Structures are given as structure tokens and as C-alpha cells.
Amino acid sequence: MSDYDDYNSNNSGGIIGSIISALILIALWPYILALLGIYIAYLVAVAVLGWIAEHWVLMGLYVAGAWGVYAIFHHRLIPKAWKRTLIYFRPKPIYVVLSGVSVEENIAVPPNLSERKFIPSTNLYCYWCTKKLGFKAWERKGMYYCDECSQKVSLYDS
Numbered sequence: 001m002s003d004y005d006d007y008n009s010n011n012s013g014g015i016i017g018s019i020i021s022a023l024i025l026i027a028l029w030p031y032i033l034a035l036l037g038i039y040i041a042y043l044v045a046v047a048v049l050g051w052i053a054e055h056w057v058l059m060g061l062y063v064a065g066a067w068g069v070y071a072i073f074h075h076r077l078i079p080k081a082w083k084r085t086l087i088y089f090r091p092k093p094i095y096v097v098l099s100g101v102s103v104e105e106n107i108a109v110p111p112n113l114s115e116r117k118f119i120p121s122t123n124l125y126c127y128w129c130t131k132k133l134g135f136k137a138w139e140r141k142g143m144y145y146c147d148e149c150s151q152k153v154s155l156y157d158s
Contacts, residue, residue, distance in 0.1 A: 128153065 052059050072078065126133055126146040138150035145153055 124133055125131065125144070126137075126149050127143040128145060128149040131146050131149075133144060133146055136147040138145045138147070140150070140153060
């Protein structure tokens, strides 16, 4: 036999050899795909790092821009800027000095109880000024008052 016949002979081991080769390929296929994926990821990483090495100034600008956007949202700078703008352009308050009866003395008699939006019906709020009551709560005729209003109501009743 000549060398030419050895190269052209199609002796692959028969059908058993083909089945065994197919089973080996089926068993190794996920590992071959994983190695191929790792190699492609390596090539991409080398390409990205090469681009960063060539364009380091532009990359620094990208990183600084991303950091700036993060800082704006993390420290809530947009609402703070709006708040400062509104404070700056808000008109200055006008202070008026009232002479005569002070406003605090008129708390004891509200103008119209039926027009009040909040009428306290429990012992948690003062009946006149609707302030939250603490330990110093006074009851008069089934209504609860804070310390200041209790003194004013007692002066008003007598």
C-alpha cells in the first residue's frame, strides 16, 4: 500500500467510534461554549482597556460627568437650588405692629364655632385653640383646654 491510500482511507473507527465521538462532544459542549465565551470576554476587555489607554482624557471626563450626575441626585441639589431661588425672589415680609388689645387675648372667644374646620371632640386637643394637649389639660363643662386657654376661659366665665 502506498502513502496515498493511507491518507485517503476513510477509516474513522466505524459506527461505534462515531457514536462515542458524538457522546464526548455532547458531554463537552457546555465547557467548550464556556471557554469560547470567556475568550470573547477577554478580547472585549482588552479592546476596552486599549481604548481607555488611548483616550484617557476623554475617559476622565466621562467619569467626572457620571460622578457629577450622581452627586446631583444623591445630594438632592435640584430641589435645593429651587428652594434657594424661591427664597431669593420671595418678597420681603412687612411687619405690622398692632396697638391696643393683643391678639392672644382674643383666642378665648373664637369668632364662630360652626365655621371652624376642626372642632376637637376628644381630650387630645384644646377646645379653643385646637393645640395638642399634654399633661396639663383642664376640663370645664365637658370640654378640655390647654393651660393658657383654661386661664383665659376661667377669667371669661367669672
